[in-house]
Amino acid sequence: MIRFSIGAHRLASGLIAGAVLLFLAASPSHAAAKIQRLVSPGGIEAWFVQDATVPLIAMEYAFSGGAGQDPSGKSGVGNMVASLLDEGSGDLDSKTFHERLERRAIELSFSSTRDYFRGSLRMLKDNKDEAFDLLQMALTSPHFDTADVERIRAQVLSGLRRDSTNPTSLASRKFLEVAFGDHPYGRPGNGTLDSVPKIDVADMKDYVRRVIAKDSLRIAVVGDVDADTLGKLLDKTFGGLPAKASLTPVAEVEATRPPQRAFVPLDVPQTVVTFGGPGIRRYDPNFMAAYVVNHILGGGSSSRLYKEVREKRGLAYSVYESLLWMDRSALFIGNTGTRADRAGETVDAIEKEIRRMAEEGPNQKELDEAKSYLKGSQMLALDTSSKLAQALLQYQLDKLPIDYIEKRNALVDAVTLDDARKVAKQLWDQGLLTVIVGRAPQAAAQPAAAPLKTN
Numbered sequence: 001m002i003r004f005s006i007g008a009h010r011l012a013s014g015l016i017a018g019a020v021l022l023f024l025a026a027s028p029s030h031a032a033a034k035i036q037r038l039v040s041p042g043g044i045e046a047w048f049v050q051d052a053t054v055p056l057i058a059m060e061y062a063f064s065g066g067a068g069q070d071p072s073g074k075s076g077v078g079n080m081v082a083s084l085l086d087e088g089s090g091d092l093d094s095k096t097f098h099e100r101l102e103r104r105a106i107e108l109s110f111s112s113t114r115d116y117f118r119g120s121l122r123m124l125k126d127n128k129d130e131a132f133d134l135l136q137m138a139l140t141s142p143h144f145d146t147a148d149v150e151r152i153r154a155q156v157l158s159g160l161r162r163d164s165t166n167p168t169s170l171a172s173r174k175f176l177e178v179a180f181g182d183h184p185y186g187r188p189g190n191g192t193l194d195s196v197p198k199i200d201v202a203d204m205k206d207y208v209r210r211v212i213a214k215d216s217l218r219i220a221v222v223g224d225v226d227a228d229t230l231g232k233l234l235d236k237t238f239g240g241l242p243a244k245a246s247l248t249p250v251a252e253v254e255a256t257r258p259p260q261r262a263f264v265p266l267d268v269p270q271t272v273v274t275f276g277g278p279g280i281r282r283y284d285p286n287f288m289a290a291y292v293v294n295h296i297l298g299g300g301s302s303s304r305l306y307k308e309v310r311e312k313r314g315l316a317y318s319v320y321e322s323l324l325w326m327d328r329s330a331l332f333i334g335n336t337g338t339r340a341d342r343a344g345e346t347v348d349a350i351e352k353e354i355r356r357m358a359e360e361g362p363n364q365k366e367l368d369e370a371k372s373y374l375k376g377s378q379m380l381a382l383d384t385s386s387k388l389a390q391a392l393l394q395y396q397l398d399k400l401p402i403d404y405i406e407k408r409n410a411l412v413d414a415v416t417l418d419d420a421r422k423v424a425k426q427l428w429d430q431g432l433l434t435v436i437v438g439r440a441p442q443a444a445a446q447p448a449a450a451p452l453k454t455n
Helices: 020-022 079-082 092-104 125-140 146-163 167-180 201-211 228-240 287-298 302-314 340-360 364-380 385-397 404-413 417-428
Strands: 036-039 047-052 056-064 105-114 114-124 216-221 260-267 268-280 316-325 330-339 433-438
Touching: 036 092, 036 228, 036 404, 047 228, 047 385, 056 125, 056 385, 079 105, 079 114, 079 146, 079 201, 092 125, 092 287, 105 125, 114 125, 114 216, 114 330, 125 228, 146 167, 146 201, 167 228, 167 260, 167 268, 167 330, 167 433, 201 216, 216 228, 216 385, 268 340, 268 417, 287 302, 287 316, 287 340, 287 364, 287 417, 302 316, 316 340, 364 404, 364 417, 385 404
Parallel strands: 047 216, 260 433
Antiparallel strands: 036 047, 056 114, 056 216, 105 114, 268 330, 268 433, 316 330
């Protein structure tokens, strides 16, 4: 499964980054760890696992907002903010700030996702005071100096120009546009070649003022630190932030009803196909059944789509399909790449297999194997403090209970064949939204045009 991650300190390309964390439970080294709900003396709350296995501390945190708070016509503001918070703050210019991070081996980064402005901090135990001080400065007194802003803007625009000739990036953007139209979810979170030049320092300062506040803050910490010390560090870092955010409301939205198909011409030898449709919300009682049956359809090299499209027909090197959910909508979404002259055949094969799943659902053997895999693989997943912190933060954002790790396998086990078949029909009975990026059908049988030679 996937979740959007757009505009970390460096541009993230594609739709599918990092969402596998959402369902992973702890590895053997963390499975027995006690997750505490810590409240600092100043009232800052965090989920916390004290782990002295190695002298490291990892913290993940998020504020509600993200790219959904970008002003209309200026998509990419959150992404610019994420890229600039560590480019000088307090009494430190950009060069000095980064020198202090590097000298102490402190890892600090920010990202703007669809619904959240997120941050990550990782350090050696002995460097915790300096690490939290630098984070506090970045959040409360960023410079946004002109030279730094223009340097980051140039980097963002360079990435957007590369994306404009990347078939996977084009397919992802077009798919969101088809699915969500003018809703904030339909806009590119890292901006466009038109919007990014319009973003000014006032936009970024206003974004920080509206989004970075204590009332929507969620924190997860794993590492070699005791609760009393951590509570004081949290107060020092986050205690001075505004009490309440001032967020622009983002409306609930249903993805466009399938079937629909869009074509984006691009003269490349391999055609990219992105497909999907309305999904299932994280709070839906049928979500776990959808998660299990989705693994059967598109979750890896044992999935139906992989067997049909790659193994039986040799149409593509890989094909996947996953669930994607946001705070105000949900999708299922998949992707593959194929030879230009076999794009039509590939789309037909995908549609046929998804239609078969909607009509028949999985069989008992498939269900049993999927449940066994999903339960067994959890123990291999969160083998570091950073991964566990990321997962614990995501559980909070998804409004899951603090003991979700302990309950997850029982929820997987509880999915019945009838549950799986019902949710398969719910998800895939309508057909597909399909975006095809590549050469026009009449040109697909011809070799790609040779590049122009320059002297």
